[in-house]
Amino acid sequence: MEIxxxxxxxxxxxxxxxxxxEQLTQIRHAGTSLEVQTDKGAYKADLVLLALGVRPATEFLDGSGIELAKNGAVIVDREMRTNVPDIYAAGDCAEIYHMVLKRNVYIPLATTANKAGRMxxxxxxxxxxxxxxxxGCAAVKVGEKELARAGLSEAEAVSYGFDAKPVVVEANSVPHYYPGSEKITIKLIYERESKRILGAQAAGPxxxxxxxxxxxxxxxxxxxTEGLGMLDLxxxxxxxxxxDAVHVAANAAK
Amino acid sequence: MEIxxxxxxxxxxxxxxxxxxEQLTQIRHAGTSLEVQTDKGAYKADLVLLALGVRPATEFLDGSGIELAKNGAVIVDREMRTNVPDIYAAGDCAEIYHMVLKRNVYIPLATTANKAGRMxxxxxxxxxxxxxxxxGCAAVKVGEKELARAGLSEAEAVSYGFDAKPVVVEANSVPHYYPGSEKITIKLIYERESKRILGAQAAGPxxxxxxxxxxxxxxxxxxxTEGLGMLDLxxxxxxxxxxDAVHVAANAAK
Incomplete structure (x- = not known):
């Protein structure tokens, strides 16, 4: 949210x-005219882009005996093996092991697909x-801002049963006197007792x-957080x- | 050397x-005229800057009973305690524990001084x-280039008895088709058998x-190198x- x-x-x-x-109810298209209708209003548009998430296209595996997760992703072990001998799966069609959760998740990203393919x-x-x-590392550029995440979000950490605590800091990218100094906002999510870092998100230059x-x-x-707060950078x-802003975030954890 | x-x-x-x-033999100064004499030539100068390294100014401790290293740096333990009860030392006057070498070294840097002071x-x-x-992390900007190091250099690793192997790669900072793509040169130093990373140096944008x-x-x-080569970034x-260039360097290690 903060990010x-x-x-x-x-x-x-x-x-x-x-x-x-707002909930999309209709897209009206007449000649070159486009209009988007939601439950709260109608908007003229030159172009409509739908970003609805990603779903594995594994219908062709029906009846193959290959085990799929509820969302249709192929279930694999850490060597990318399916339940059927000699059949492997990798990429957006398959689940992948999550380091913090210590279980499979569905996070279809190019980075993971590349690594899984090599494996x-x-x-x-x-x-x-x-x-x-x-x-679950991911990054996006929005205008002049960079946004990124690693590990669990606060909501994810809580939903998976971690006793998670968040801290949000604003730190300088470079010293205030140096040209181009800007604020980086970092949200750090860590385990309350152990102080183990579960996730981090940031937005900034x-x-x-x-x-x-x-x-x-x-x-x-x-x-x-203590270890990272004292890491030599x-x-x-x-x-x-x-x-560094990384230290500032880690050392803000109490 | 490569960096x-x-x-x-x-x-x-x-x-x-x-x-x-070239060995400096004399600096001649007459009025506003400056000339530097070395064993190989003489050079007119507007300004002479001497960068001769750093030496701990601990002469005032003579006779205090506080143990000093050969170079004069105060010897401390990992809690920054000297050998004399209730006397602590931190900063450019003191040694500091090195994570890879598992022994004290003399690396007088602001980062370490700050952390040691807080401790x-x-x-x-x-x-x-x-x-x-x-x-021993350090960084410098030279013109448009960034240069940095972490851990041991190849020469340091060898001198401390590691069975060290280097690898040098050139990788793109961002994809070749993306504006501003430039080469990053990374030298990675790792332990031959265990593949544990000992140090890294780089130069680039x-x-x-x-x-x-x-x-x-x-x-x-x-x-x-295997672990880093598969790290989710x-x-x-x-x-x-x-x-990423980090992966490219790690995966180049054989």
């Missing part, structure tokens, strides 16, 4: 009019490469996504503050 | 004339905070230093290739 609000603000700064929580190639050739797991990758490495290794004014 | 060559090239591109391996404050107040260790921070997190956690064309 997506920044994307919303950036879109509005760029002149976009955002309508949320299948190795394992088809007699290898036994096991996927360490996805962290160039360099925000790469910082989320530092969190990804920390989450993959089970680092605590590079410092020089063109790149960061002495305590 | 500093890039800094040299960038300085020459900017019009600097570089003279290496001393905690520990003076009854705390027992132990420093996880420095990685904006984002190079933050990538070295990903290596720092990997090194701090004892990650192998954020991907979208404005930020990276599907296999």
């Amino acid at each position: 997506s609000a920044i994307a919303l603000k950036e879109l509005e700064r760029l002149g976009a009019e955002i309508k949320l929580s 299948v190639a190795s394992n088809l050739n007699g290898g036994h490469v096991k996927f360490p797991g996805t962290l 160039k360099g925000t996504v790469l910082r989320i990758n530092i969190f990804a490495a920390a989450i993959a290794n089970g680092m605590t 590079c410092y020089a004014p063109p790149f960061s503050t002495v305590w | 500093s060559a890039i800094a040299l090239k960038e300085l020459e591109r900017l019009g600097a004339e570089i003279k290496l391996s 001393v404050a905690s520990n003076l107040n009854g705390g027992h905070v132990k420093f996880p260790g420095t990685l 904006k984002g190079t230093v933050l990538r070295i921070n990903i290596f720092a997190a990997a090194i701090a956690n004892g990650m192998t 954020c991907y979208a064309p404005p930020f990276s290739t599907v296999w």
